[in-house]
Amino acid sequence: MAKQRSNGEGTVYQRKDGRWEAAGYVLVADGTSRRTRVYGATRKEAMDKLIEKIADSNKGMPVAADATTTVADYLTGWMETVAAHKLRPTTYATYSHYLKSFIIPGIGGKRIAALTPKDVRIWLHRVRTACQCCTQGWDAARDPNAPRGRARPRCCAIGHCCEKRVAPATLQYLRGILSSALAHAVREDELPRNVATSVRLGDTRSKPFEPLTxxxxxxxxxxxxxxxxxxxxxxxxxxxxxxxxxxxxxxxxxxxxxxxxxxxxxxxxxxxxxxxxxxxxxxxxxxxxxxxxxxxxxxxxxxxxxxxxxxxxxxxxxxxxxxxxxxxxxxxxxxxxxxxxxxxxxxxxxxxxxxxxxxxxxxxxxxxxxxxxxxxxxxxxxxxxxxxxxxxxxVRPRLQRDAIEAMGNALNGNDENDDEDGDDDLPIPALV
CATH class of the missing domain: 1.10.443.10 (Intergrase catalytic core)
Known part of the structure; x- marks a missing residue:
């Protein structure tokens, strides 16, 4: 019979995805005890990580892992403690804008430990298909009593939806922000995997630009x-x-x-x-x-x-x-x-x-x-x-046509222009 673990040692089991998960109660920042989870490729690796967290907890050191943490709470903390130190100020401002406008309103209330690829995929689908003028209230923010010549409501707020969609590049950017934050959680053993990386966006090609002639x-x-x-x-x-x-x-x-x-x-x-x-x-x-x-x-x-x-x-x-x-x-x-x-x-x-x-x-x-x-x-x-x-x-199709025509000129040339060294007398291999 397997040796029964003592009270407080925690539990360990294998997940459906093949990884091992260990769980136990530790001290958190607010002074209470909560159940935390760690992950590993083997049973021993997962258990060693849990033992380390429990040992820190027994020394009075609060553990950051918290199964009740929401996506909004985690992303807010990640922005303040991680992103702020590695992003340029303009990039940090862009991340903050997208968090406030898209990510937190969409999935911010979900527990980060329970977030699934399906949750991310459905959220991105809603962002892709929603009119952002309606969602963000851009037209509704215009003053209906503004004097002539100023911006008054002209579309969604008066029943004429302008169907303003996000660009494909924006969807990729949103998933990239979420993936960066979740990757940090995986590195610190707060999550078993990065659920954003497995989500496929489908066709995200931007509209082809038309440079000047x-x-x-x-x-x-x-x-x-x-x-x-x-x-x-x-x-x-x-x-x-x-x-x-x-x-x-x-x-x-x-x-x-x-x-x-x-x-x-x-x-x-x-x-x-x-x-x-x-x-x-x-x-x-x-x-x-x-x-x-x-x-x-x-x-x-x-x-x-x-x-x-x-x-x-x-x-x-x-x-x-x-x-x-x-x-x-x-x-x-x-x-x-x-x-x-x-x-x-x-x-x-x-x-x-x-x-x-x-x-x-x-x-x-x-x-x-x-x-x-x-x-x-x-x-x-x-x-x-x-x-x-x-x-x-x-541009490549046009260059390919030029290349094919150049090849035709080379192969269809006459013998009068052949080099005198005799190399041009060699037979041309058959094209298969």
Whole structure:
């Protein structure tokens, strides 16, 4: 007969998924005793973990594990004690927004120990199919008594649902946040597995972007010529800079004599709403790239205009050394640039695209000109070449057609152009 365990030693058993689970009563932070659970690949591993927790409890050390902890409570604590120390401030603010708007309202009330893949899948399905204008109350928040010209309720609040859905990338982001938090719980033996990783989202492909054509890009450059916005647009279009990288660019980062520039920082709004400088997105984003001759010419002219504007301000102007500033010498706001860029698109007589699509246009035009993926990856600052290949997969069919035609030209050539070394006399293997 198996030896009977004494009172307080806990219990251990094998789960249906093959892992072992041990449970026992320990001291928690509020001074009471609660049942805690630990997990292991073997019976001994699970029992050793439980014995360690019980030993700490017997020494008066409270144990964090708590089977009654809700998803909302755990995520709130994870954000404060873990995420706050490893995320950039802007990323932390994004996580907080998604927790408040989607995750906690959807599954925050469930016990984290009882959360299942089905719970996560159903929650994501509801997020995917719900009109966010209705769910978040965006239209209802508008003032129905606002004066003419101001935002009044115009869709969901007055019975005309606008069916505003989340983007596929948002679903992936939501699952990624939840998965990161649950992975931490698994590492600290508070959960047996990460239930978010087994959930499949189905087709989460974003809508394909449509970069500018060469003709549209030329019209855009002509419309902005001689203005600061035009210089900014040309730089982003010819070099593929992100908006934050361009707005954070300093004159000291430019070497106009050597025709190069270094990307060392980005400009963004901090969670408090103030302008702040951050390191580039990834280590690969910190890069030095060549400057086209056209950009050097426009930057020199822009520098002369900017110095004249700043001289009129006297010594009171901010000395941030930024390439792109407002008339007072202060940093430019990203949303304001987007609105001005849309007006420039209208002026040029082309369709409206996002400012970020200038980056896509740069890569697409380079690919169509036969530039290799490695060079484009380095120019854009992607960390892995597969990112470049995946993002610009829409260009490959056209390149494949060109390659097939080039192969046809090679195989259908006449003998008059054969090399004299005789290599071309070798038979061509049959194509199977």
């Amino acid at each position: 060469g003709s549209e890009a030329r019209r855009l450059l002509n419309a902005g010529r001689g203005t600061q916005l035009g210089v900014l647009v040309e730089l982003a279009l010819r070099t593929g800079l992100r908006k934050g990288e361009a707005l954070g660019l300093r004159w000291s980062d430019l070497d106009l004599e050597q025709r190069a520039m270094s990307i060392r920082q980005t400009l963004q709004r901090s969670p408090t709403g103030e302008f702040a400088f951050y390191l580039p997105k990834t280590e690969s984003s910190k890069r030095r790239i060549a400057l086209p001759g056209e950009c050097i010419t426009s930057l020199r002219a822009h520098h002369v205009r900017q110095q004249a504007e700043h001289a009129a301000l006297g010594d009171e102007r901010p000395r941030l050394d930024l390439v792109f500033t407002n008339t007072c010498g202060n940093p430019l706001d990203g949303p304001s640039i987007s609105r001005a860029f849309h007006r420039l698109c209208d002026q040029a007589g082309i369709r409206r695209v996002r400012f970020h699509d200038l980056r896509h246009t740069c890569a697409t035009l380079l690919l169509e000109q036969g530039v290799d993926l490695v060079t484009i990856k380095d120019l854009l600052g992607h960390s892995q070449i597969h990112i470049t290949a995946d993002v610009y997969a829409h």
